[in-house]
Amino acid sequence: MHEEHRWPVYKLCAAVGVSKAGYYKWLNRAVSQKQTEDEKLAGLITEIYQAQRGIPGYRQMKIILERRYGLKCNLKRIYRLMRVLGLRSVCRKKKRRYQKKTPAEYTAENILNREFSSDRQNEKWVTDITELKYGSGSKAYLSAVLDLYGRNIVAFSLSRRNNTPLVLDTFEQAFQKYPDAKPLLHSDRGVQYTSRSFRKEMKRVGVCQSMSRVGRCLDNAPMEGFWGILKTEMYYLYHFEDYETLRKTICAYIDFYNNDRYQKKLGCMTPAEFIAASAK
Template sequence: MAKPYPEEFRRDVVSVARKHEAPLAQIAKDFGISEGTLTNWLKRADVEEGVRPGLKQADAEELRELKKRNRLLEQENEILRRAAAFFARGAAPKMIYPLVLDLAGDGIPVTVTCRVLGFSTQGFNKWRRHPVSQRDWDDTHLTNLALDIHRDDPEFGYRFVADEIADLGVTASERRVWRLCSEQQLWSLHAKKRGLTRKAGPPVHDDLVLRQFRADRINQLWLTDITEHRTDTGKLYLCAIKDMFSRRIVGYSISDRMTSGLAVSAVRNAIRLRGPVDTILHSDRGSQFRSKVFVRTLKSNGLTGSMGRVGACGDNAAMESFFSLLQKNVLDRRRWATKEELRLAIVTWIERTYHRKRRQRGLGRLTPIEFELLSQRATAVA
């Protein structure tokens, strides 16, 4: 099944098509899509901008959210109705877990039931795996009390929580309350002082490339980096990802802010288009590539991170060479009035010129697109 094109890529293609510098068929060919697909994208853009009647994407998402919310309210009402009947039979609170199983059998998620009834899903799952001892139940009861007390006043530490529990007539040692609060990470807001300065963190990945920028197959080794260029309305930042097998730019993102979201967006665009398996993604030690959200994105999609040394541009030289080429062919060719003007120029050069017209000697005088197609055919024949 074909993967959907990234939204950022679709917006850029529509912007280029609306400039009417070439027929739609030629623009579609330049960007590697069908003319019908481009026509549909233009129609969707007209709907989103109110030029053409139709259901906007935001309205469709809002409708889906309303349906989801309505379904959730129906589930919550059913939980409360069944719980009222359950307690009316005089059942002890510790026996409410069977009700969760009954509701799950009727299609109501366990997480929703636990949230409505006011206890954690972890406690329910533990009960399913093992019989609940009285000690476990007492700890759960104390934990719920501590959560309620701490929620009312987050400044309370475990000592104040223990005092409040004692005032409610529940017997529990201060040490036991400390253990339960530690497990739930219930700390006083004033428990830890924040430092005045923060040092840059260590590298989050080892250098798995060691300046050997060669790959024997598609999606074996990717390189990434961020470059910037000034316009009359401010700076524009580009994060690009390069496949070292074909030297194709498999994903990129452009923004007026150099944040971790820029790098994450480029990675997600590359993943949607390529579906990588056992891929190494190599970068420098920029803060965007050391951020938690970037590392989580790599891990959740099965990518292996790699990082060069601090201040060693040669550790990512193959990516720097692409940016140098972009600098000479686009960025430094003229003065750019607006960010949108520069954005379209970058996108057009990557998709039309670099991918489909510029032949590279390292690829046997083929373009990246031609090299990939021939490699795929050779693999299919083999």
């Protein structure tokens, strides 16, 4: 400060009540190794945070640092540095959904019964539809299927209409990818999944249907969790001017989710890595 403003050191020291010797000791103080390491780590954290558009929280940041940079960092240290840097993952409050009840004769039992673990690929699939908006309030509907083994998105489809053809298209893609799959399929009691045409198609391919109980969204918690992640890490970050932009962004995000997003439940691997490792 005295060099910038050309003020005599003795006047500055007198003004703040310190000795000249004390001032020069402070000026030439050595930076600790821990402080140096923290500064380097903080710089790397900031780079990662900016590159991923503010998506990673401190837990996801820990996994990224370990997997991509080989850095073993204490979770509390990462939390502290991100807090000091003012870096917080985007977070949104989940909107409450209301589900139309369908006649009991068209529904299936809750066979899955919140048993969300799976021993092999294509043993248990969960599915759902979520509403997204673009332009000046126009609506689009995203249907997706998630495999509980690798926590990967098996297939997805976007449409301007929330109807049975939407879910039939989703499952046509899924069975094109895995023609021999005969999973237990869990969904809510939406009219798309209880429709005659959908039930007929599931019976044809040998799929056993399971459905959530009325008003029990946690019966399909993994699917609800995926919607929360997709909306937090992608949907809420942008305003989509048109349907095509929304579609392309969803495609890119699901590719990222399956191939590049680490999951603690999978041993800090991506779904693609986990599935590949289990096949060996």
